[in-house]
Amino acid sequence: MLVMIGSVFIYGLLLWYLDNVWPYQYGIPKHPLYFLQQDNEKPTKLARRKKRHFRQPAFWNGFVSDSLWSLLGQNRCQKSYWYSSTDYDSGSDMEAVDDTSPDVFEAPPHNVETTISLSHVTKMFRGTNKKAVDNLSLKIYDGQITVLLGHNGAGKTTTMNMITGLFPPTEGRVKIKGYNILTQTKKARENFGLCPQHNVLFDEMTVEEHLYFFYSLKSSPEIAWKEHIDEILSNLELSDKRRTLAKGLSGGMKRKLSLANSMIGGSKILILDEPTAGMDPQARRAVWTLLQELRREKTILLTTHYMEEADALGDRIAFVAGGKLQCCGSPIFLKKKFGTGYRMRIAKAHPCDLEALTQRITGTVVSSHMTSDIGHEVVYNLGFPPASDVIPLLRSLEQDKDSLGIASLGISVTTMEDVFIRVGELADMSLDNSSTASSMNNGDMISVLWKKVEKHCLFLADDAYPRFQRVRGRLPLLLQQTAALFAKRANATRRQYFLPILTILIPIALFIVYALLDIKDAQISDSSSSRLVYDLGPFAGSTVGFLDTVEPVVRPLTTLYERAMAAQKVNVKENVGDPNEFLLDIARKSLSEYEGKYLVGGSVEGVTKLVAWYNGEPLHLGAMSLNLAHTAALRYVTEEDDAVVSVTNWPLPGKLGYQLFAGMYDQTSRILCSVFVPTALAFLSSSFVLFPTHERVTKAKLLQLMAGVPGVLFWGTTFLWDFLIFAICSTAIMVPLLAINPNGIFLSSAGLAGATYFLLLLYGWAAIPFSYLFSYVKKTPSAGYALLTTINVITGVMLSIVISVVFFLGKLKVFGIDEEALAKSMWALRLVPGFSVTWGFANIHEIGGDLRRCSQIPEAMLKSYCPMAAVFNIEVCCQPCPDGHGHCYVPRSAFSFSEFGAGREMALLFIVGIFLFALLAFFESNVYGIWYSIKSCLGRNGRDIGTMQRKDTDVAKERAIVEELIRTGRADDEALVAVNLKRCFKTLQFQSMIGYCPQFDAQIDKLTGRETLEMFALIRGVPRQHLSNVVNYMISLADLEQHADKPTEAY
Template identity: 35%
Template sequence: VQLNHVSKTYSFLVQRRPPVHAVKNLSMNIYSGQLTALLGHNGAGKSTTISMITGLIPPTSGQIIINGLDIATSMDKVRDILGLCPQYNILFDHLTVREHLRLFATLKGHPSNDIDNEINRMVEDLMLTDKLDTLSSALSGGMKRKLSVGIALIANSKVVVLDEPTSGMDPAARRSTWEMLQRFRMDRTILFTTHFMDEADVLGDRIAIMGEGRVRCCGSPFFLKTRYGVGFHLILSKDMNSDSSRILQLVQKHIPHAQLESAISAECKVLLPHGSSSAFPALFEDIERNKSVLQIFSIGLSETSIEEVFMKIVEEDEPDEIVTVTNPQINHLPIAHDDTLQEIPSQFINVGPQSVFDIVILKNSGLQLFFQQFYALLLKRIINSLRNYLVLFSALLPFLFVIISLIIEQQIPKPGDSPSLLMSLDRYEESHVPYTYDRMSNTTVDFIRSYEKYLQQLPKAPNLIDLTENNTRPCQDGTSTNVTSYLACIGQRSLLDLSDRYHIGASVTMNSTQNVLNIIALFNNQPYHVPPLTLNTITNALLKQYSSPTMSNSTIYVTNHPLPRSLTEAISDFQSQQFFGFRMASSIVFGFGFLMAAYAVFLIKERISKAKHLQFLSGANGFTFWCSTFLWDLIYYILATVLIIFIWAIFYWAAGSVKEDLKVYLTSGRLGYTIL
């Protein structure tokens, strides 16, 4: 496993806090056939590093290569060889040990005919043979941890990541797990984290210590002890009256750089540097000869431990400890010019030791305690709600649903009469108007000229066909042709052409004996509204013929108004209008349903995580707890209600199509407020 300049930075949606650099430019190699221990204090970046290696979270920058495969592009192939034991047991309560191992062996692609043998081998190594058919929920904490380790190792996983694999195990189980991991390390790359320094010392072929998101040191335990250790500790048990300086002189005679580490009561510790082990035989012989003189009872020798190395690395990361004086009167004493404190008055000096149990703390009680607890519980709910963006969004959902409902309602046409329709030849795409007249009568000629003038003044002037003139065109052979014969010929040539393009026509003759103008208006009965249209054309031609010059531009318009609505239609219209209230109520209930769910989620989480029980143990009572919960939920509810009334008022005063529908909510006895 190769980590090349890997970093992970967590940024916040609201830039009120600076980004958190969990891992900073981490480069490290984890070798096959070795157990690599990853150590670090809480928050050092161990779990983040493991999550990036296993693909749970992507790195912000850098590259992670596992068995030659980049996890950014080949994570599916990496999962075939990867085994993970997370920090917390992730098991199915209703599956047995056998079923767990079978499930993960199958998921990892182990041959089906060998799965049972693999399960038997694994439970023998885990020492869970007698628990093979036991539900995981019935296992102890240590056994669950063993099962999690077995899930990571089963099916010959080549790269195994173990996050605190022995946490919760008893000493015997820990020792057996160590032995199992040492057997399984052949041909595998195993990375594990732990807070037990002895575990890292025993298991780790290489140890990496992290701090502040970086690897501070990495190497074998011997290398780390030699590089960062202080040497050997010579521990001597002596008489309380024995002189420690004489013991140190004896040790320094053999090892000149030896230092007295501590001399407390009946124990004396001497620090021996690295490289002085060759002088140990002569030193121990000399101490044995002078035991009675120096009043020494026993001799012990220990090497620098990994824990000391770890503490030294951690201390380098931590800032220097600042010592402060908490007494305000002492803090305000004047300081002398030589940067030393003046003599402190005796009343500020504590002569004898004082136990913390001697300090009397007067705790609040009664009404003051009630308001204090109420404020703390209410503040807890407020902070959790404000930092949970989903909860904040749920308070806006009723408001958003009402807006959507009102917008949709505005777009739905209201029941009512159709608009009036103006009769005009412009409504048709293309129109041909054939006509004939008596050319020998001035009256008919004047009428036809008025007829032509009216049609030519239309925005979409039709094609005028004068059949009286001797023209040659389809269905006219150069002589005057009758309108009816012409239209019949057009219909024989193309019935579609006759139906779509020939809408109106006219035939005008003069009865000279009676001095009467005979006008026949022709119309096509296929399109709607053509009969009144052809009649309107004739009347407009007559208006223009007999009007004075000042009135020659006058026009008669024909409008088709819808018939009055029937009683059945009126009832249907009334029923359709009642659906507004139903849709509005549905949107409000739907939105408030999400809001109520947001209330319940937090309470359920508190119950499941035992946080509610912890609060009750700390002194809160049910009345205070539920009062604070009710108050904050009520505030959230009122916020959503005010937003709904606000949007109602906006749509009402905007005089939209929903104004009449909203009147019942805003003006009719405050019915809407009562409903909310």
């Protein structure tokens, strides 16, 4: 118990130390000897690397995009207006403000306190060369809402994670109210409230319990918690959900709860990562109102993809692109710097005199120009003209709209969305033109880049989707879909680094341990290589003996007895009197001495009676004591003082003893098999629940089915791939098993190895669909894997061990066990795949052991022992010979359907597999839809049938249209109806034509963006020769060029 208590203390201390020095996923790693350091301000090794970035003056040159400087025509040597040139190690917190400031950065208001300071922060993740955040410097002020904007992957969330200390920056410094987040993490995190991008909630806790939990963690005793919780619930309109479990909340409600968790406890600093994502407009505006009220007394940093939200809330807005800070300022400031001014959109009538219209606009407003002419709409950029120019222009266009060909017109002013788009376009285009920028003046560069931007936009609008003819015919499409689904599994499998551990290494290791233990057990049972000499040599020097005699006439015999004991180094006590009283007296004084030292003794009673005494604890001691008495008697009779009776215990010759008395070994081997085989196979078979669970939870499976993949094909390809993996792993298991070949069992017959491998494959046939059914149970793959592994281990190990023990006791005829009833119950147990494969494996092992054992017993010895076969447990070796003469061993087949073969288990595994596939098909089928269809058919009457048989002219017309579309190749040959543009129609018959974007990302996280698009393109019938063009077009359209070849889990 003391050792266990000490282990708890030691492991707890180790866990605490490793959590501080080597946090698993999130956290700031501390110095390995941090508990010995007195100076907590000393930077860690991570923070001291590459100080050259920190020792430079804080000029804008270095962390503002070079191209943006060129575009805006600014002097790159101007110093920051809010970053000082103080050295990193100076520890200066308040930085001077320069009077000169770049045009894209607005000077901060006076007399405001800096709450969060980021200085030259860079972050590179392990295994990548790309900087997620690149030399970013930014200050966030008290009493303001600072909004961080940027496209997906710009580095916003990474920046927030470094501010909150979820992981450390690779370079740079982050300070919260003067505390360095690297070295003073606990102080820096005080009064922090974080609302992460994804909800971090406990499903089994209510809304109120969440708030009280986070309130308790923040330790705010000065705040009355009940009133505080009531206030927050009221402000976020969650009062009626107070006692609702988190798992019962909608997406928007969960987001509100995450926001409430960050606000509880009087947090002075709020870090909000997309706090209003998923909320309806009314809830979003309520949150806006709340945040505007809170900013007076708090510092708020938030990210959002709603430009209206950024415009309404942001006191300062910082744009990040490519991990770099591009600009920062108030919404009005940024609109002036990046806004294009007023935009006039004109819907053209027919005919339209575009040239006259353009001359009218450019002649009235000199700064105007046409930006696009697409289809029936033309757009003009008016710049920022005075009202005296705009009003006459509008009157003129209104008066002459018929002659100019104007259907309608509208005018709008720059929004934050325009600023966002323009900053992003300038940052992206600048990366491709950095070399050109150095050879052009600022004005030319701006003109060239904006022409490229407009040309790029026009290209996306005018360039048609790549034209191709879909794969026609059901069979070619099915073959292409099959190839796409196999490619999906192959790409996902090769990125699951943990899969070889679960499916190969652990099972192989367990089977190797089983084989080695099986060999050891046989060696223990086979004692033919050892012999035992009956003397007291093993106890020499520590043994005490005694002698007693009452007849002087036999004194010579007593002397010889004493000398025989002394020859074996026994300390002899003579004339002890009554041996019983003597031994009892020794036991009363010291029981340990009685049991450990007094091993042998002798007494002579009369002339003819010699008694040998012995301790009953050590084995064989009775024979050794008797041997001493025989030696004394021999010397007395022969009068030879050196005469010795030597007795040696030899087992039966060769390994015959093991062969004859191996019943106990068979049971021990079956127990070993019951422990290791189902455990090893549980790790392997349970791994097949991971991928189906992930596809179901993320709705990736739903998207594939909606794209046109039949359910049978989806599960068929999934099973074929998993069964291939299982077959490879089974082969890997058989290699070391046959190489070790415990006791020569698996190679004792040519058919045993094949039967074992076939049994494993049949287990895969049944266990894989069993895993698929469990993919419906849990919401996370890891939870499903843990549950299924536990079930497989329990059903395989426990059932096998219990039944093995019961069968063994039944053979011993104890406890009144009914073997016939037990054999019948075995049929029900064989329906459990884990038990069935274990029992079949043990039976094959027993067949191999019987073959090896019986073949080594000489025929002559069988004749002697077979009449007593039950005594020696060799009934299997004493079967009637085929010729009817004598007894011999008749080899049994591993595929036999007898109780000793594995045929029953193999057959039941195959049948169970079929049943589980049928059950899976039942769950996948639209059961309710089938029922309602049957009910509808039964409810029809003859009048309905007659109506269906009549054709009208509309049907004939529709058929003609469809036939024409099929003839020209614009529709599949199985099309039934055509749906025109702007025409409502049911879509259930057109799964392959539907594109569905669910609320949450339905991505297979181990596939890259390119692989995902290729899969869906092939599923929808895009020919392979057009696959690359279509995928590249979609990647360009979605602006995924930089991320197309990354796994989607990194998006």
